[in-house]
Amino acid sequence: MSTNIDKLHDDHHHTPSGIMRWITTTNHKDIGSMYLWFSLIMFFVGGLMALVIRAELFQPGLQLVVPGFFNQMTTMHALVMIFGAVMPAFVGLANWQLPIMIGAPDMALPRLNNWSFWILPFAFTMMLSTLFFGSGGPAAGWTLYPPLSLQGGDSFPFTILSIHMLGLSSILGAINVIATILNMRAPGMTLMKMPIFVWTWLITAFLLIASMPVLAGAVTMLLTDKFFGTMFFTASGGGDPAMFQHIFWFFGHPEVYILILPAFGIVSTIIPAFSRKRLFGYDSMVYATASIALLSFIVWAHHMFTVGMPLAGEIFFMFTTMLIAIPTGVKVFNWVATMWKGSMTFETPMLFALAFIVLFTIGGFSGLMLAMVPADFQYHDTYFVVAHFHYVLVPGAVFAIMAAVYYWLPKWTGKMYNEGLGKLHFWLTTIFVNLTFFPMHFVGLAGMPRRIPDYAVQFADFNAIASVGAFGFGLSQLLFVYILFNTLKKDVTAEDKVWEGAEGLEWTLPSPPPYHSFEEAPKVD
Amino acid sequence: MSGSNSYYVPHESSWPFLTTISIIVLFIGGANYMNGYASGTSVMLLGLAFLFIVTYGWFSTVIRESEAGIYNSQVDISFRWGMVWFIFSEVMFFSAFFGALYYARELSLPWLGGEGAKAATNIFLWPQFENVWPSNGPTNANGEFTLVKAGGIPALNTILLLTSGLTVTWAHHGLKEQNRKKLIYGLIMTVLLGFIFVGFQAYEYMHAYSDLNLKMTSGIYGSTFYMLTGFHGFHVTLGAVMLTVILFRCINGHFSGDNHFGFEAVAWYWHFVDVVWLGLFVFVYWL
Numbered sequence: 001m002s003t004n005i006d007k008l009h010d011d012h013h014h015t016p017s018g019i020m021r022w023i024t025t026t027n028h029k030d031i032g033s034m035y036l037w038f039s040l041i042m043f044f045v046g047g048l049m050a051l052v053i054r055a056e057l058f059q060p061g062l063q064l065v066v067p068g069f070f071n072q073m074t075t076m077h078a079l080v081m082i083f084g085a086v087m088p089a090f091v092g093l094a095n096w097q098l099p100i101m102i103g104a105p106d107m108a109l110p111r112l113n114n115w116s117f118w119i120l121p122f123a124f125t126m127m128l129s130t131l132f133f134g135s136g137g138p139a140a141g142w143t144l145y146p147p148l149s150l151q152g153g154d155s156f157p158f159t160i161l162s163i164h165m166l167g168l169s170s171i172l173g174a175i176n177v178i179a180t181i182l183n184m185r186a187p188g189m190t191l192m193k194m195p196i197f198v199w200t201w202l203i204t205a206f207l208l209i210a211s212m213p214v215l216a217g218a219v220t221m222l223l224t225d226k227f228f229g230t231m232f233f234t235a236s237g238g239g240d241p242a243m244f245q246h247i248f249w250f251f252g253h254p255e256v257y258i259l260i261l262p263a264f265g266i267v268s269t270i271i272p273a274f275s276r277k278r279l280f281g282y283d284s285m286v287y288a289t290a291s292i293a294l295l296s297f298i299v300w301a302h303h304m305f306t307v308g309m310p311l312a313g314e315i316f317f318m319f320t321t322m323l324i325a326i327p328t329g330v331k332v333f334n335w336v337a338t339m340w341k342g343s344m345t346f347e348t349p350m351l352f353a354l355a356f357i358v359l360f361t362i363g364g365f366s367g368l369m370l371a372m373v374p375a376d377f378q379y380h381d382t383y384f385v386v387a388h389f390h391y392v393l394v395p396g397a398v399f400a401i402m403a404a405v406y407y408w409l410p411k412w413t414g415k416m417y418n419e420g421l422g423k424l425h426f427w428l429t430t431i432f433v434n435l436t437f438f439p440m441h442f443v444g445l446a447g448m449p450r451r452i453p454d455y456a457v458q459f460a461d462f463n464a465i466a467s468v469g470a471f472g473f474g475l476s477q478l479l480f481v482y483i484l485f486n487t488l489k490k491d492v493t494a495e496d497k498v499w500e501g502a503e504g505l506e507w508t509l510p511s512p513p514p515y516h517s518f519e520e521a522p523k524v525d
Numbered sequence: 526m527s528g529s530n531s532y533y534v535p536h537e538s539s540w541p542f543l544t545t546i547s548i549i550v551l552f553i554g555g556a557n558y559m560n561g562y563a564s565g566t567s568v569m570l571l572g573l574a575f576l577f578i579v580t581y582g583w584f585s586t587v588i589r590e591s592e593a594g595i596y597n598s599q600v601d602i603s604f605r606w607g608m609v610w611f612i613f614s615e616v617m618f619f620s621a622f623f624g625a626l627y628y629a630r631e632l633s634l635p636w637l638g639g640e641g642a643k644a645a646t647n648i649f650l651w652p653q654f655e656n657v658w659p660s661n662g663p664t665n666a667n668g669e670f671t672l673v674k675a676g677g678i679p680a681l682n683t684i685l686l687l688t689s690g691l692t693v694t695w696a697h698h699g700l701k702e703q704n705r706k707k708l709i710y711g712l713i714m715t716v717l718l719g720f721i722f723v724g725f726q727a728y729e730y731m732h733a734y735s736d737l738n739l740k741m742t743s744g745i746y747g748s749t750f751y752m753l754t755g756f757h758g759f760h761v762t763l764g765a766v767m768l769t770v771i772l773f774r775c776i777n778g779h780f781s782g783d784n785h786f787g788f789e790a791v792a793w794y795w796h797f798v799d800v801v802w803l804g805l806f807v808f809v810y811w812l
Contacts, residue, residue, distance in 0.1 A: 016537060024537040106534045108603035111583075115541030122549045157556035165548065171614050179606040183599060184532070213614045217621025221752070227559045229741050230748035231666055232625055235646065238662030238745035240633035247621055310642040516534065 023118070026110035027515060028095045029412075031117050035092025036405075038120060040481070042084030043398075045128070047474050049077035054436075054470035057463050060455050070453035071139035072131060078142035079159075082259065083166045084124055086393065089401045090262040091116070091173050094201050096412060098177065100506040100513055101195045103186030103522045108179035116173040123165035130155035141451060143248055144219065146233040146241050150226045157227070160219045167212040174208035177201055186505070188524035192286070195504050196279060199286050200265030203293045204258050210297070211254035218247040242307050249300035257296045260392060261289060263360075263400030264331060267353045269504075270407055271335050274350035275342030276501040281334040288327035288334075295324050305373050306380045314373045321371040325364070332361055347499075348422030352403035355395060355430050363391030366441065381451075384444025390437045395430070402429070402480070409487060410494035414512040417487040425483060428476035435469030533595045540583035547575035584770075591787070592779060601786050608790040612797050615760070619801055622756065626749045626808060634660055634745070661744025670747070671737040675810035678729045682722050683806050686761075689718035690799045693768070693792050700775070703782050712772040715795070719765030726758045753809055757801055764798045767791045 016024055022034060052073045056064050065073070095113065099106055107113045130137040135153020138144070149156070181202045185194070194202075222244070224230040231237025233244045264285075272279045279285065301309060301317040309317075335357050344350070366388040370376050379385060410416045439462035444450075448459045455463065497507040505522060506513070551572030558565030590596065596604075638656025639647035647654060651663035659672060673679060696711025698704075733739040741751045771791050774780065780788055 021537075023542045024539050026535050026538055105532050109607055110534050111538045111541055112607070114538065115544060118542050118545045119548070122545050126549065126553065154560045157559040158553075161552040161556055165552065171611075175607050175610045175614075178610055179603045182606055183602045209610050209614045210617050213618035214621045214624075217618050217625075221622075221625065221748075223559070224741070224748070224752065230752065231662065231742070231744050232629075232748050232752075234662075235633070235637060235650075236662055236664040237666040237748070238629060238634055238637065238660045239748065240629070240636075243625060243628050243633060246628060247624060250621075250624070308643055519531070 024114070026106070026114050028099050028107045028110070028113065028517070029513070029515070031107075031113050032092045032095030032097075033412075034117050035088045035095060035120075038117075039085050039089035039092060039401075040484075042080050042088070042124065044477070046077050046080035046085055047477065049073045049080065051470060051474055053077065054467040056453050057455070058467040059464070060457050060460050062454055065453070067453045068136060068139060071141075071451065072137040074451050075138050075141050076128070076131065079127065079138075079163075080124070081393075082142065082255070083163075083170075084120070086259050086397050086401070087170065088120060090201075090204070090259075090397075091170075091177075093262065093266070093401070093404050093408075094173075094177055097408065097506065098180055098198060098201065099184070100411075100509060100517045101198055101504055102181065102184060102189060103505050103518045103524065104180065104184035105516050105518055107176050108184050109176045112172050112176050116169045116176065119165050119169040119172075123162040123169065126158055126165075127162035130158050143245075143252070144222060145248075146222060146225065146244050149222060150233075157223065160223050163219050164216055167216045170208050170212045174205035174212075177205040178209070181205075186518070186521045186524050192283065193524065196268040196282065196285055197262070197265035200261045200268075200289055203289050204261045207254040207258050207261070207293055207296065211251045211258070214247060215251040215255075218244060218251065221247075242304070245304045245307060246301065249303045250297070252303060253300045254293070254296045256389075256392075257292055259397050260360075261293065263356070263397045264289060266400040266404045266407075267335065267356050268331075270349050270353040270403055271338050271357075273407070273499050273502040274347060274353075275339045275344050277338055277342045278503075279334070280337040280340075281330070284330055285334055288330040291327040292324060295320060295327070299324065302371055302376070305376045318371055318373045322368065325368055328364055332357060332364075343501075347406075348417075348419060348426055349403045349407035351423065351426045351430075352399045352406065355426070356399045356403065359395030359399070359430075359433070360392055363388055363393075363396055366391065379444065381449055382444040383440040383448045383450055386450050387437050387440035387444055390440070394437065395433050399429075402426075405484075407499070408506075409484075410498040411506060411509075411511050411513070413488060414493050414510075415487050415490045416492065416494045416498070417483055421479065421483050421486070425476060425479045428479065429473065432469045432472035432476055436466050436473055437469075439463070439466045439469075532597065533590070533600050535590070538583075538586070540579060540586065543579045544576070544583065547572050547579050551576060588774070588779070588787070601784070604786050604790070608793060612793060615797065616801075619753075619756065619804075622749065622753050623804065623808070626753065629745045629749065630658055634658070634662075637663055659746040661746055664744075666744035667740055667742040667747065668738060670739040670743045673729055673733055673737065673739065673810065675806070678725050679806055679810040682725050683802065685718050685722045685725070686799050686802050689715045689722070690796055692718065693795055697788065697792060700780060700785055700788060701782050705775075708775055709772070712768065712775060716765055716768045716772055719761060719768060719795075723758060723762050723765065726754065726761075750809060753805055757798070757805055760798050760801070764791070764795050767794065 015021060022030065025031060052065060053070065056062070056070055095107065098104070128137075133154050135155065137155045138149070138152055138159040140149035140152060144159075181194070181198055191199075221230065221232040225233055232239045233241045235241070268279055268285055299317055299321045301313060302321045305314055305317070346354075366384065370379055370385065370388055406417060406422055443455075443459045443462045446459065448455050494511045496509065496511050498511065499507075505518075505524070508522065509517065549572075551569055554565050554567070554569030554572050556565070558569055634656045635641060636643035637647055637651065637654055639652075639654075640656070654663035661667060661670065692711050692714040696708050696715065699707025699709075699711055739747060739750065741747050743750075768791055771788055774787065779785075
């Protein structure tokens with residue numbers, strides 16, 4: 001037996017070079033980096049699609065693309081940004097940070113970790129390839145509502161099966177995260193001593209495992225309805241197209257929090273660091289996160305108030321939805337209270353985190369408006385909804401990811417980014433993001449429908465402003481890429497504890513950390 | 526449990542990447558098959574064959590490492606959490622289809638029958654439709670059909686699966702007592718009961734298609750019936766294959782009385798399949 005062990009141990013020591021290193025790696029940092037680079041690429045792919053949409057909407061009338069292609073762009077933009085950009089970015093951050101925050105050598109299930117990453121590029125290649133089919137890509141919106149989604153061309157089964165693969169990747173990733181957090185913590189790190197980012201990811205992983213299989217079930221029913229004659233979503237056979245919406249949003253609403261809870265964790269990490277105070281109300285942050293997660297399973301039908309539900313259903317989902325404002329309010333209060341009388345400085349990560357608090361709250365309030373059934377009858381499927389979820393996703397989730405990258409990049413690379421350029425990137429991004437999405441509130445309230453390539457002339461001015469903002473936002477992100485490469489090729493090394501006020505085990509490691517983060521588990525009191 | 530103190534981190538592996546390749550080949554083939562292209566089937570089968578080979582290889586590696594004793598007790602706990610949460614994800618997968626069943630029975634069919642909030646569909650489209658479960662909807666999709674009687678094969682299958690749950694526990698006791706005979710005979714019985722269940726299920730499908738006119742196309746009843754029992758049958762098949770692997774491992778002397786996660790994982794999975802069946806028996810066949 002001992003010879004066997006030696007043989008297996010010998011295998012550890014030669015690391016393959018070139019592409020094979022990345023294909024076969026089981027290292028959480030390698031995999032984290034691949035996730036983050038993949039996410040950045042998909043951010044630009046999805047961004048280009050958004051720019052096609054905004055270019056077409058610059059003026060009323062049809063200028064650049066045919067309506068069918070416009071619909072493919074809105075559908076793909078959403079799928080790419082949700083499953084390709086934001087979710088992989090958070091998983092990449094989890095991969096990099098969880099082991100070094102809890103004092104572990106690596107993720108709990110390293111081969112599974114490799115698998116969950118490598119599914120993504122294949123799934124997206126398959127999904128994006130449908131854009132080059134004769135009959136085009138999926139065009140019924142990312143929510144895939146039947147019967148419209150069943151009327152597409154050859155892209156349909158490819159889209160569905162790539163969604164299955166994305167779901168598989170997310171579930172495997174989430175299983176790994178839970179196993180890591182529950183089993184790999186350093187001795188002495190009790191659950192209530194965990195860094196808050198770890199807590200938010202633990203809860204996010206639970207949401208992923210509970211909701212992604214439901215999406216898999218929903219799209220499987222679409223597939224059998226189209227190809228195998230089942231009638232889940234056909235009223236003439238006793239089914240109901242609205243049933244798809246229920247099942248989809250039972251997944252969809254937890255998914256919304258999958259996209260924001262890790263962002264809460266990031267902001268709750270960065271605000272204390274640059275306020276030089278401990279996080280205000282750590283326990284209440286944990287309970288608030290858990291409450292938001294649990295509530296997310298009983299609010300789904302607020303996405304479909306106009307579909308025709310019994311009154312009792314409308315009222316139930318209205319009030320449960322409004323309840324979410326309470327734990328979210330606790331969080332915003334705690335962030336502000338953390339800064340109160342703090343010794344604050346405003347480095348780039350802090351700027352993004354501060355903008356997050358303000359702008360995410362705007363998105364939260366518009367969500368509260370949408371939660372009111374009678375008001376939602378007016379707002380449903382207008383640009384107001386588009387404004388709402390872009391406020392929570394772009395200056396919400398994406399800003400938090402940017403903040404996290406600036407905050408931990410010196411730790412990952414051992415090199416400090418250019419602070420001046422970082423601040424410039426922040427201001428350009430913040431100005432353009434508001435220029436893009438704020439006017440959408442106005443056109444939405446005035447009745448401009450979403451997912452339509454043309455609009456009434458009364459909406460022209462605000463749409464022109466939004467399009468200018470979108471191109472400005474897109475170009476500003478090229479500066480982000482420049483900053484990243486500029487940092488990587490520097491030769492000055494960053495300190496181990498990059499930020500004066502930062503706390504946590506990751507800052508006790510060298511910058512960059514060793515290949516196997518903690519060979520010996522540190523002691524936590 | 527083993528001589529190794531540090532947490533085992535495998536440092537490189539091609540298996541995950543190869544698994545992904547085989548899945549993408551399988552899915553591209555499947556999508557082309559569904560779109561009606563002749564080439565789809567062979568590509569799909571190629572992907573499936575590749576998936577079997579790769580799965581075999583990946584599991585062999587893990588078994589080899591386990592037998593070499595390099596997994597310490599902490600790795601064992603990671604495996605346990607992994608399996609627990611995987612089974613939870615499967616529960617949620619089935620709950621989507623159970624949800625569809627309840628929604629159809631409690632909401633969409635009563636509405637189509639003229640009750641409550643959405644009575645207009647009944648009034649304007651199908652005023653003659655009355656909601657009686659089982660239903661294939663207002664257009665009598667695919668014509669009249671007869672039900673599979675709960676008291677027949679389904680009841681027998683319930684007994685088979687429940688018994689197999691007992692035999693696998695019996696085998697587990699044998700393993701813990703280091704009683705090889707009890708272990709191996711218990712497992713053989715479990716595997717046999719599992720495959721007999723699958724056989725009966727297959728027979729029931731053929732009977733339903735050829736004699737009862739109960740098909741996937743039989744409206745919402747046929748849809749939910751075949752989706753739920755079909756995915757369950759697939760899981761039983763998978764579970765029985767996994768049990769077979771465990772049986773061979775036991776025959777080869779793997780596992781010890783206090784270290785046998787592989788056995789336990791498959792036993793948990795088997796109990797999960799059992800519980801899903803009870804739900805099916807009650808809500809699909811019986812009520």
